[in-house]
Amino acid sequence: MDILAYILVFSFIGSVVSLIGGVLLLIKEKFAIKISHFLASFAAGTLLGTAFFDLLPEAQELGQDKVDVFLWTLVGILVFFLLERFIHHHGHGKNHEDTRSIVPLIIVGDSLHNFIDGIATAATFLISIPLGIVTAIAVAAHEIPQEIGDFGLMLNKGIPRKKVLMINFYSALAALAGAILTYLAKDSIQGLLPVILALTSGFFIYIAAANLIPEIHLHENQKIAFWETVMLLSGVLVVYLVVFLLEGHV
Secondary structure (H helix, E strand, C coil): CCCHHHHHHHHHHHHHHHHHHHHHHHHHHHHHHHHHHHHHHHHHHHHHHHHHHHHCCCCCCCCCCCCHHHHHHHHHHHHHHHHHHHHHHHHHHCCCCCHHHHHHHHHHHHHHHHHHHHHHHHHHHHHHHHHHHHHHHHHHHHHHHHHHHHHHHHHCCCCCCHHHHHHHHHHHHHHHHHHHHHHHCHHHHHHHHHHHHHHHHHHHHHHHHHHHHHHCCCCCCCHHHHHHHHHHHHHHHHHHHHHHHHHCCC
């Protein structure tokens, strides 16, 4: 299987898997809400593991002394912060009760997020298949709890279930578009791959630390807190094991 096939298959799988959380919410709402914070904990672990075990070491190796990996990682964190700040500000301002203004912002924000995920997946496959697979796993893991939140918010705004499903399906395909465009531009971005990896690390660290981990701290029940911690550490461990097993084997 060539690189393009890997990119298309894993981007498509990621897009489909990302909808699982939303579909679960439509079928079993109480169960989906109950497990969403455990899924978020696991996703936070996979994102952090992927950033520190895979993306950053690879970016440093590719960039050598020519690219300041830590600078671009910080830029990635700040860019994602500004992006979310813009969407949050416009989605929760004076007209926060106006569904017409909120829903398009959710769609645009989610599509842009998925598009960036597609770029990250394709860019990592251009470097190595194991790196691409690990990135695809992390992308899919953090999309599931996010889709539960998106589906829930849209249903809350009175949008019919079938329409919510279609909106999120088309939004998920933005990842495929980002992946294809990145592959087509592979010759032009070859020298920028260390920067893209560092930016992706920044995105992953920000999503884990700013979006997912705060959700864990909301639960004061000791039993729930314990299992959330176990899930986060499991996410880190899974990535470590996948990186170890794939290294030199694919």
